[in-house]
Amino acid sequence: MLMGPGPSDAHPRVLKAMSTPLIGHLDPDFVGIMDEVKKMVQQTFLTKNHLTFVVSAPGSAGMETCLVNLLEPGDECIICINGVFGGRMAEIADRCGATVHKVEVEWGKIITPAMVKRALKKCPKPKLLAIVHAETSTGVRQPLEEISDLIHNAGGLLMVDAVTSYCGVELRVDDWNIDAIYTGTQKNLSAPPGLSPVSFSNRAVKVLDNRKTKVQSWFLDMSLVKNYWAGKKRAYHHTAPVSSVYALREALSIVLEEGLENRWKRHQAVHEYMKGQLEGLGFKYLVSKKYRLPNLNAVFLPKGVNEAQLRSTLLHEYNIEVGGGLGAFAGKIWRIGIMGESCTKNHVNSLVGALKELL
């Protein structure tokens, strides 16, 4: 039972899709599958963006895709950091040769519009602002709409990490005016890890079209990849991971059969079901209620508990995986994921039952 920060349990239909015999990646039938996947990624991102496709590598490569394509040496950008993944974005932006203005806050807190306003005073014309919608390292759910207005009023782009929010909590790419977004497949989508859906607004496409320098990564260069995924005549770029694309198609179909909003509601409902029981056992949430992700529960353990030992017992004796803390929270918190197929009352009952026995 995968109840960590990802991967989550995959649906049997998705696992079965993985074992479908291969076809050529330029076969007209596979091109049709890529088109279907693209359309379903648009539907699940709630966007009409034409430049929507899937990077042939995990979420971290999706992050790098957004940054290396949008930033050029000498550009200024604002990166918001309240956990591991904001820090990673700053690291990559720096490797792009951009000047990085960091908006930093204690892990477990949100970035406020006031903090962004202060950053915009120091850096009034950033090329982009990057922010994490759902911080996998802390369980914070970041409000985006006000910050979206602030960066757009300053003439910059809004780039969002949606790895842990996509298909699990409300996320509206077009309504919220997100210009560049990436996610992963192994969280609320419950497909195997290895691919990263991404989408770029028309504003972002203009920035791509007006680049002065070549993108530093050939593999992630959108001007090349887009002709493979979305060109009128598909041009060979690399070889897409055929089996993983089959699985992604199946996982996206399952999301749309359930209904995107129903899926958001399910994650919230199972979270409510689990929360009281965890608190009853002495667990305490890291994040204040208002900004808490339903699907990634970052909790301090009851006093006196050896977290590593308990986590290991859960894994080896109960076959349940939960995640440990990262960075400053290593050894202090657990990250309990209820994502996609792992988001059921049965999962919660198994975990809580085991904890009752062990504590």
Next chain:
Amino acid sequence: MLMGPGPSDAHPRVLKAMSTPLIGHLDPDFVGIMDEVKKMVQQTFLTKNHLTFVVSAPGSAGMETCLVNLLEPGDECIICINGVFGGRMAEIADRCGATVHKVEVEWGKIITPAMVKRALKKCPKPKLLAIVHAETSTGVRQPLEEISDLIHNAGGLLMVDAVTSYCGVELRVDDWNIDAIYTGTQKNLSAPPGLSPVSFSNRAVKVLDNRKTKVQSWFLDMSLVKNYWAGKKRAYHHTAPVSSVYALREALSIVLEEGLENRWKRHQAVHEYMKGQLEGLGFKYLVSKKYRLPNLNAVFLPKGVNEAQLRSTLLHEYNIEVGGGLGAFAGKIWRIGIMGESCTKNHVNSLVGALKELL
């Protein structure tokens, strides 16, 4: 029937492995699987290199991994180009800020030691020389040993693209003193596309350790990835594609069960079996016999044949995929792959039988 330049048909055991339920990518059991895979990659590369692992993305990302880690801005390198993939290496090396000295020859010919000697006169102290062992765009099998001596005598590293040779034709990383090598999974290994095994010699590791600048790609930065794949305590970097690693393990096991040298012999034997029959039908090989790859047969079609139409009929009526030509050879040649599980007399008989009917 996949008889193009890749992917090849996957073994049912490999497909079945893809549908194994997921476990966490930091689960001790998965770490054990990574260790097994690493060991089998060493065995199939015929190397003892400690820095041997698998990039979580297709072969093109393996190519980029080698170049971005070994090259820094201002470095000089020699890139050998006799097809698409040499050209791609030069393109990526340029994006690393390196000065690229190209050794170019007509597509379908090999790079000779004499050509490399001339390049070394213009550029006597290159950081590396990069060359393609098996050019997927032309079917050329490139001898490496003399060129290896030349670049090492000049104090540089030998980097090799082995995407289409790995597990299909003789390839000896340690004996041939190859310093950096990458390959793919979807050719003679017959696993699904999406991963890229790579290996670095101790000479290459010294170069990595002495870098003055950060690697421009965070996702492909070996100094980070190595602690995920090979560190004493595994450090989270990205989320490995768990299912694809299962499949890779199974495919590598199948290679070692057959025996690496037996597998090389099988590719040669099936090639001999096919060659005479294709020539009997009026196909002509692009590459001279001495430098012909057994597993990637680049052939001109019999006169007067509409190649695109014939290829489409083969695909739609016989369910057989063969590859078209790339670049200057588009519309002129076919690339017939007999790789891994697609390298059987049955495949050849199906193809030749269909061609006899259609021509």
